[in-house]
Amino acid sequence: MKKVAYIFPGQGSQEVGMGQEMYETYDNVKQLFDQADEKLGYSLTSLMFEGPGEELTKTENAQPALLLNSVGITKVLEEKGVTPLMTAGHSLGEYSALVAAGSLNPAEAVQLVHTRGKLMEEAVPTGQGAMAAVLGLSKENIEEVLADFDESEPVDLANINCPGQIVISGTAQGVEKASHLLKEAGAKRVLPLNVSGPFHSRLMEPASEEFAANLKEVSITAAQCPVYANVTAEPVTKPGEIGELLIKQLYSPVRFEEILEKFVEADLDAIVEVGHGKVLSGLVKKVNRRTKTFSIQDPESLQSFIDWYKEDS
Template sequence: MKRIAYIFPGQGSQEVGMGQDMYETYPQVKELFDAADEALGYSLTSLMFEGPAEELTKTENAQPALLLNSVAMAKVLEEEGVTPAMTAGHSLGEYSALVSAGSLDAIDAVKLVHTRGKLMEEAYPTGLGAMAAVLGLDKEEIERVLAKMDQDQPVDLANINCPGQIVISGTSDGVKHASELLQEAGAKRVLPLNVSGPFHSRLMKPASESLANSLEETALHDAKLPVYANVSAEAVTDSGKIHSLLVQQLYSPVRFQEILEQFVEEDIDAIVEVGHGKVLSGLVRKVKRRMKTFAIGDPESAASFLEWYKEDS
């Protein structure tokens, strides 16, 4: 049997209409979506299928929607006999990875990330925080620039995605000033991101304290396979360690490049993006161009992957 790794997308990959083909094709997906609607007390499914887009994009809706879409597809693959050797997710996607690894129940995870989204929205006043993607500078150079910044306008590394693509996060004024300094330091471009807050920065610490309480009330189990954590870029299976890392994750950088570098060093045949979109598959190719990748978000892409996975097995 082929040896694969799963990666799960994070916020920003949401799109109206996502998951509808799966819902109409697989009874187990419909069952899971309906259970999520009941647990949340509103129709997340209708929001996913019909929008409006501005409502789906709200953090408290986008997070459970993306997780639900990802874990539903992972469930379909599991029932087809697919078992990953390791898994990881980008920010929110780490929760999908934990569901696929047996550490979190799917519906518990939907409720948890709905709460997480609310906490992130409430942690810092809307419009006063910002994020920006820095293209063409390495991590060390960006850190040197940020170290010179006024600490009254904090800016931190938020996502270390792939060579030449790093996201910064902090106060709006801080990110604006840092963007100017980074361009002077040689960045090819610094692109503001359309987000509602300074995620993965120290400004999220108030949200992390509340999230810790929600995690205490959620059943976390030891993972059945290695989950590579955003905070440490290391494999983890222990439930206590997972709890601690999820709390830290809100205000720590996502070390996704390091995770992918470890994946490509493993003896695996492919890295499979499970859920909506192809953003993470693109990052894999930036880390190692020849790595075989799949992006599975609908019945057609699932069928194509399964054909490959089962051939000669």
């Protein structure tokens, strides 16, 4: 049997219309989406299929929508006999990775990330926090520039995505100041990100305390395959450890480059991006061009992956 790992996209990948073809093609996806609507008490499905886009982009909607979309695809893959050897997700995608590994119940996970999104929105008033992608500068160089910032305008490393692509996060003023200094230090470009808050920075610590209380209400079971955690870039399977790392994940950097390096070294036949978009497949290629990747987001891309998976096996 071929050896595959799943990676799951995070916030920013959402788009109106995502998941609709899967919903219309597979009964178990329809069932999952309908259950989520019932659990949330509003129709996330119609927001996903019809928009409006600005409503879908709100953190409290984007997070459950992306999770639901990824989990729907995972369920179909499971039904077709595909089992991942390991999983990981980018930021919010870690929750999809935990569902895929059997550690979180899909309906509970949808509710949990909806709450997570709300708490993240509320942690810092809109407009007061910001994030920016820094291109062409090493982690060490960025850390050097940020080391001189004082507590009143904190800026932290948020996502270490791949060589030469790192995201910073903090107060709007801090990120603006850092952007100028990083360009002076040799960054090719610094691009502001279209997000509603300073995710994965110390400004999210207040949200993490309240989130911890919500997490206690959720049943986390042992993962059936290793899930590589954003916070440590190490595999986890134990429920207690998974819960602790999900709390820390809110205000800690996403060490995605290290996770991908470990996946590339793991002698896999392919790394499969499960969910909307192809951002993570692109990151895999930047870590190692020779690694075979698939991105599955609709019945057609799912079928071409299944055809490959079943060849000679």
